[in-house]
Amino acid sequence: MRDLPGFDAFAADQAQPLARTALSLTGDPEAARALVVTALSVVAARWRTVRWSFPTHAAREALYAAYLKRPRARRAARGPGRLAPGRLAPDTDAAALAEALTGLTPRRRALVAACFHDGHTTWQAAGLCRMDARTANTETVLAVAELRDRLPASFVTDGPPEPAPDETPQEPAGSPPSGAVPQEGPAPKGPGSEGSTSWASPSPAGPAEITPSAAPFVPPAASVSLPGNSGPGDRGEGPWEAALRGELAVLSARMPALDPVPLTAEATRIGRRQGTRRRALVTTMSVTLTALVVVPLAFGAAGLFGRAGQSANGGSPGVLDENAAVPTLPPSLPPPVRFAYRGFCTADDWDVLADEFADSGCAQWRVVATTGEQWRVADVSPVLSDGWQPLLAISGDGNRLVYFSAASSDFVMIDRLDTTTRRTDMVPLAEEVSPEDTHVVISPGGRWMAADFGPAADALRPRLQNLTTYRVRTLPRRMRVLAVSDDGTVTGTASWDSDAVPGRITTTVLLRVGPDGRTLSRTRVDSALFEDGAAVSPDGRAVAVAVERAHPAKGDHGLLVTLDSTTGRVLTRREAALPEDAHVFAVRGWANEHEVIVEVERILDDADEEEPAAEYSVHAVDVRTGAARPIMLDRAGVVPALWVPGTLR
16 A cells, blocks of 8 residues: 555554454444444555554554443444354353353453453553543443442352463463553564564664563553552552453454455545544644734724625535535525535644544535535435445435435435435335444436445345335345446345355455346456445446556556456556546546546655655546546535535536
8 A cells, every 4th residue: 555554564463453443342242343444444544644653552542442432332232142143152151151241341451451352551542431530440340340249159160261272371470461562572473473574663773673661551641550550560469359351352262264365455444534634623723823823903893804705595506615604505596506515623622522423414415516505404314334435425416415314324315406305215214223333325217215234144135226216125235335337227236144164354346236126237346346336337338447557657647447348358458547646535426428437546755754645636538548637616625524415527
């Protein structure tokens, strides 16, 4: 990965240890994998700075923060024994512990995992769980007492079972806790590691020379050493605590092996976007502070000119307005929708007490008409599906929108001529779906919509709806929907794992399913082709994807490839004629039958070497010749972090 050197090796080293910790937190392998992706994406967003310091500890901090932020979504909620389903024998200490852990509060369970699974001291666990050390010590004692009451007396007498030969043994008592010290000096030994890793600092005088003895982990300033500390250096524990450590190790060893390639690609894709937004926020705050100190009167002048340039309805034609002053949707929209984007929050929108952005409307979605006018759609769910995909879609003619409603937990439809929301009943009232696993598409003419709800066995099957008759049809197999055509044909991908050979083999097929549920075609493809987005042509015959050469040369702009949606055969393969130092970042859609809309990233030459900035632009690339022409979203050339095309031409 040219912009994140060494991150793929770091992710491959740390994915499985992080996954074992995540499994002890959630009790669900799928939720554990999601936590690992979140943690690695946070590190990817800050890779250029944390690479030389403590990336392992940063990943563990992000893992615990993600779990505690949304504990209900991360916990196993379908009864005891969810941890490592199907692999725990009943009437064993491991099964009893798995059931007992589900009764702990999320904070206590996190402290137990940090202290007794990861081997941290209570003050280190306090830092991971973002609480003061005395509170952490008290909560840990109460958590242990609660587990003692729940677990049978045989929990200690039987002793922890020996780990299986293929399970990773626990660290010895005197070893430093995982993530508590930098591991960039000696080569970390993780799953798949065969020696030194490329993510270590290459500088002979850099942080790579730091060793645990030279630079031990420094606890937060508020943390203090307490009596009865349960860390590896001063455990002060008896047989019961030792049994707890052993059984936690047995439980976490049931975490299935993660394939590092798709995991790293997913985390990188999310991290790049997060890094872009973080740099944009830092830039906004810096400019604001500079203006306040140097030219305080500039705000009055800017506000005067800004108000003078606004139209009567509060919109600012041709310029993206990312504040909460944009009006909500009127009863009807005279012009079609050109594209939609999610607003951007600044430092003024930050709620210090809540440690998050206040609900001021700054992050709500806006629709921009072909005339430049824009309106807010306040009910769009802020949750993003995998790959940072928004749960909103716009028809190619700009006349209809469908999105996942935060209020009704179902998809709703808005017509341009009547903006009254209509519930689609794609999600039955008695059912619940995970927005993070959901994808939605709408046909170019706005007649059909389709959605899938993830690959989990208990998830709803993909559904197709005719937006004229409102009839909902359930598709016969699970798939990731990519597009739906105006005749109701759904194009998507389906993947499954094979255990017939050593290792983990994933098979992915590109398939087309008719509105009656009949499979029209299927062909095997490489799942990596869809990492940077995919767009199906208006006629449904071609799928456009962005790829790179196996050995890209300096100055490569990236390849735009179209595949036959029926056979998978390569139809065209062209390098985009983009400006210097620019490359295709993501595929967004089709402008017409020959041009594909792509988002382009360009790393600025004069950027800070440690935190290089990037600028983004939108182009239409001809799939026949590679010729590219810029598409201006507004007069200033701004490209929001999250946006969806409509009638973009």
